[in-house]
Amino acid sequence: GDSVTQMEGPVTLSEEAFLTINCTYTATGYPSLFWYVQYPGEGLQLLLKATKADDKGSNKGFEATYRKETTSFHLEKGSVQVSDSAVYFCALPPAGGTSYGKLTFGQGTILTVHP
Amino acid sequence: EPEVTQTPSHQVTQMGQEVILRCVPISNHLYFYWYRQILGQKVEFLVSFYNNEISEKSEIFDDQFSVERPDGSNFTLKIRSTKLEDSAMYFCASKRAIGTEAFFGQGTRLTVV
Numbered sequence: 001g002d003s004v005t006q007m008e009g010p011v012t013l014s015e016e017a018f019l020t021i022n023c024t025y026t027a028t029g030y031p032s033l034f035w036y037v038q039y040p041g042e043g044l045q046l047l048l049k050a051t052k053a054d055d056k057g058s059n060k061g062f063e064a065t066y067r068k069e070t071t072s073f074h075l076e077k078g079s080v081q082v083s084d085s086a087v088y089f090c091a092l093p094p095a096g097g098t099s100y101g102k103l104t105f106g107q108g109t110i111l112t113v114h115p
Numbered sequence: 116e117p118e119v120t121q122t123p124s125h126q127v128t129q130m131g132q133e134v135i136l137r138c139v140p141i142s143n144h145l146y147f148y149w150y151r152q153i154l155g156q157k158v159e160f161l162v163s164f165y166n167n168e169i170s171e172k173s174e175i176f177d178d179q180f181s182v183e184r185p186d187g188s189n190f191t192l193k194i195r196s197t198k199l200e201d202s203a204m205y206f207c208a209s210k211r212a213i214g215t216e217a218f219f220g221q222g223t224r225l226t227v228v
Contacts, residue, residue, distance in 0.1 A: 004157075036219075043119060044158075044206060044219035089158060101146060101213045102171060105158035 002027045004090050006106035013080055013113050021075040021109045023064075023090030033057075033066050033073040034103070036089040044089065047075075080113045087111070117141040121207050121220035128197055128227055136192045136223045138207030147190045148208040148217065149182065151175075158206065164190065197227045 007022040025033065035047040035057070048057035053068035062077045073090060090106040120139045128134050140147055149161040162172040164182055181193045190209075194201055207220040 041221060043121075043221040044208075046216050091158075101210060101217070102148065102160040102163055103150075103158075103217065104160070105150075107155070107157040108152070 002031070002092060002094065002104045004092055004104055004106040006088075006090050006109050009108070010110035010112060013111070015082055015113055015115050016079045017113075019075070019077040019080045019084075019111065021088055021090075021111070023073045023075065023106055025071050025073065025090070025092055027071075027092055030068065031092045031094065033064070034091045034093075035062070035064055035073070035075050036091055036105075038087040038089070038108075040086070047088070080111070082113045082115055085111055085113045117218075119207055119209055119218050119220035121205075121223050123223060124221065125224045126226070128225070130199060130227055131196050134194050134197055134225065136194075136205050136207075136225065138190045138192070138209075138220055139188055140190055140207070140209030141211075141218055142188070144209035144211050144218070146170075146210045146213065147182075147184070148210075149192045150206040150208065151203040152206070152222075153200075153203045161192070194225075197225075199227050201225060202227045 003026045005024050032051045034049045036044045037047045038044050048059040050057040050066035056065045064073050064075045087108045087110050089108045091103045122137045147164040150158050152158045160173050162176045163170045179195050183191050204222045204224050206222045208217045210217045
């Protein structure tokens with residue numbers, strides 16, 4: 001079945017450092033790919049998405065490129081801020097079929113950014 | 116901005132007790148979901164609900180679990196007889212249509228003692 005693997009956390013960085021959170025997936029077909037973020041005390045929010053191979057999703061300075069050849073969707077940001085401290089989840093929906101839109105998530109990566 | 120609301124934020128219950136986790140989805144949404152995350156593990160799909168019935172469920176969602184949309188606004192998850200291994204963060208989500216963004220609540224942390 002479909003699966004998502006994220007890099008082990010937690011990740012601790014200083015402000016303005018470069019961030020990469022790795023995500024690889026196993027899926028049937030070519031699903032869309034998502035990154036969700038959960039800020040402290042809040043629900044999961046869609047951060048960015050890509051719907052087909054070589055697409056780049058971007059939002060709030062974060063980027064991720066859908067790499068079909070390596071089945072990856074790594075999240076990057078060039079200069080993190082303290083306000084980026086959160087839990088980040090890579091996720092994919094079913095590529096097709098009769099599923100009612102459930103998401104398959106990675107285990108989440110806790111990011112802490114220090115001033 | 117409309118949001119999904121979950122209550123309570125944290126619930127502690129004794130093993131064997133029944134718990135009901137409550138969610139108020141966004142009002143014009145038609146698809147509803149429950150997910151859970153055991154501490155340190157992946158967010159796992161439990162169940163989806165559409166047109167007043169379960170549309171899909173995972174193997175986790177056994178006879179101890181049930182969902183209901185009793186009044187057209189609330190969406191509840193009931194665990195009949197809680198076990199220690201039910202301790203987790205439970206997330207509710209809703210979406211307007213298949214292929215649109217899912218909106219999540221902030222989660223309910225359930226602790227079974």
